[in-house]
Amino acid sequence: MTASSSPTRVLETVLYARDLGAIEDFYRRVLAMEPHAKAEGRQVFYRVGDQMLLFFNPVMTSRALADDAELPVPPHGAEGEGHVCFGATSDEIAAWRQRLAREGVSVEADFQWPGGGRSIYFRDPAGNCVEFAEPRIWNIE
Amino acid sequence: MTASSSPTRVLETVLYARDLGAIEDFYRRVLAMEPHAKAEGRQVFYRVGDQMLLFFNPVMTSRALADDAELPVPPHGAEGEGHVCFGATSDEIAAWRQRLAREGVSVEADFQWPGGGRSIYFRDPAGNCVEFAEPRIWNIE
Numbered sequence: 001m002t003a004s005s006s007p008t009r010v011l012e013t014v015l016y017a018r019d020l021g022a023i024e025d026f027y028r029r030v031l032a033m034e035p036h037a038k039a040e041g042r043q044v045f046y047r048v049g050d051q052m053l054l055f056f057n058p059v060m061t062s063r064a065l066a067d068d069a070e071l072p073v074p075p076h077g078a079e080g081e082g083h084v085c086f087g088a089t090s091d092e093i094a095a096w097r098q099r100l101a102r103e104g105v106s107v108e109a110d111f112q113w114p115g116g117g118r119s120i121y122f123r124d125p126a127g128n129c130v131e132f133a134e135p136r137i138w139n140i141e
Numbered sequence: 142m143t144a145s146s147s148p149t150r151v152l153e154t155v156l157y158a159r160d161l162g163a164i165e166d167f168y169r170r171v172l173a174m175e176p177h178a179k180a181e182g183r184q185v186f187y188r189v190g191d192q193m194l195l196f197f198n199p200v201m202t203s204r205a206l207a208d209d210a211e212l213p214v215p216p217h218g219a220e221g222e223g224h225v226c227f228g229a230t231s232d233e234i235a236a237w238r239q240r241l242a243r244e245g246v247s248v249e250a251d252f253q254w255p256g257g258g259r260s261i262y263f264r265d266p267a268g269n270c271v272e273f274a275e276p277r278i279w280n281i282e
Contacts, residue, residue: 005233006173009190011276012226013154016219032147036279049150051228052279058221072250074262076270078157078221080199085153087192092146109213121215129217135152138177138193 011051015082016058017126020044023055026125030103053084085119085131087140093118093132113137152192156223157199158267161185164196167266171244194225226260226272228281234259234273254278 017023024044027033036052038044042060046053058077065073088096097120100107108129109121117137124130135141158164165185168174177193179185183201187194199218206214229237238261241248249270250262258278265271276282 005236006175007189007227007229007273009228009276010151010154010192010194010225011228011274011279011281012224012272013151014224016221034147047279047281048148050276050281051151052226052281053151054224056224062221071252071254074249074270076222076224078219078223080157080203080219080221081217082219082223083153083155083195083197083217084151085193086148087150087152088148095146108215111212113212129215131153132148133152135150135191138152138188140152140188140191140193 009051012054013048013051013084014054014056014076015084015124015126015128016078017055017124017128018057018059019125020055020057022125030100030105048086081123081127081129083129083131085133087135088132090118090134093120093134096120096132150192153195154189154192154225155195155197155217156225156265156267156269157219158196158265158269159198159200160266161196161198163266171241171246189227222264222268222270224270224272226274228276229273231259231275234261234275237261237273 033046036045036047042057044055062075062077064075100122105122107120107122112118117134119131119133121131174187177186177188183198185196199220203216203218205216241263246263248261248263253259258275260272260274262272
């Protein structure tokens, strides 16, 4: 690594939810996502491509750990509506839109960006703003 | 896409900060990250590998947009300490640790996971918990 290097990849993307059971049900039912690991009431972890999407209950993770905790993982935790976007092709976004309709999930927005590329948005049970978008909205393949 | 498909990639990872100027200064000085785009007081966007890392000011983005907004981007915004982890090799993490020391940034935790792989943690000016970790902590290459 040279002095001018910057981070090359995101390994963990994080969202928060107090009711992790509702998160697990929703992401399984609507997005066909199965947890990679979980700790009841504290966290639910998913693998997405070559990285992780982690849900934490901020009530649990924003507390400092006990002095005798096995690993000194720092506290963190946010409240409010977070946001994540999954990359998808145009055809996949059309299919996701149909699937959301079948599952009774409202699509809050669905539009083409001026530079090209479609985004659709909906909410998870914690209010997080979940998006599918074509990577080309960022000039990414 | 088949009915059993799940999302294949994360395109946007999101953190929040009220003082985006402090974020831009910190990520440039400490992590050598240059914004891909920004809107003063509202957002600063970075490209990291084949995805985006987006910082939003929740004071601005948690409000519903005006009826005449160009694009119906839904509101979102969280308060508190978020978390992101960048993937890095063992050698890169050692170099990041040195760089953090040179820049006077405290390392809040630095340990090996029981299954193998190192993580180091520090805070950005908004209090977000920033981590570098070896992807093998998740059995990811």
